[in-house]
Amino acid sequence: MKTKSLILASVIATVISAPTMAADWFIGGGVGAQQNSYKGSTTTEVTVDPGFNSETENWSTSEDNAVYELRAGVFLDDNNRVYGTYSYNSDDFAKQQSLLLSYDYLVALGDSNKLNWFIGATAGVNHISPETALANSSNNFVWGGQTGIMYKINDNLSTEIGYRYLKQDYDASASMTVQPPMEGAIGTTITETASLNDSQQLYLSVDYRF
Template sequence: MKTKSLVLAAVIATAMSAPTMAADWFIGGGVGAQQNTYKGSYQGVDPEFNGDYSSARETENNEFYEFRVGTYLNDSSRVYGTYSYNSDDAARQQSLMVSYDYLVGLGASNKLNWFIGATAGVNHISPDFDEVSSKDRFVWGGQTGLMYKINDKLSTELGYRYLKQDYKVSGSDAGGSGSIKLQDSQQLYLAVDYRF
């Protein structure tokens, strides 16, 4: 939990200082593929009271959508907030995250940039089962990719984001007990931003 608190504090501190240092604001959106990894376990009991344990790991692949707004602090750094939506066979996710990226120019024109950064925020998970209630959970991770500046107003990027999830539910019935955990999410996305 200490690591999560430090990551969240660093991202929030950067975001709070953005308005005083802001150079260029931007607004944008993106679409991509998201892979959610679930891990489950079940401990059953037979009539002779012998424990029967099983575990499973499953991935769900679906599209996701994002909307974001942020600012370039200078030529080599940016901070932004993102709302994203994803739905798979197990749950719907809505995320509010704050991200910071460091940009490295590739070439003299600075039209092509490599970026790497950190993300932290909250994920609202709505399971597709009536027995399990919706929950808000902490999410954190990082992203990297390539950004191309089309002109002074438009840019596009291809990115990869890894998000560590913090969602787990447990339950029991007469036959035993079990739990399911959303372990992590991986996103591959294409985004377009407009500077103003």
């Protein structure tokens, strides 16, 4: 928890300490692809003697699906911007809704200032709704960073392609006992665990600046 608080405090401190000259607000949206990396295990135990007659199978997998985002923020000057993002992603394991706070530093690529490279940090909250009723929905802290290229079409419109990495903090477990219908028969208990380690996004967005 201390590490998470330090990360969030660092992002907020960076935002506050950034220059506040000639602020321009913007709104926008984007679409892209998100890859979620999961891992977990399935343990089967004999009810009458758990721990002795048990078998555990570990697994890991990645899910690739679309991600959609809406965002709004402000250019503090030509080199600094801060913004909030709402994003939605769904795969075979869970639905995700994220609220993120981000800071980017922009570097002009050329004298025209139309093309910019950006790099920055992100922290926020991710709400995960598992597709199975055996696990509960939860809100989890996420943090990471992003980089990409922004192109200024005119004074009001810009577009960008970016890559974002988010470290996730989601763990879930569920157990159920399977009892055969025959009286006196030995039952088994099945315990499943799953965790979401990280997410990677590749996105294309368009912003309106005013």
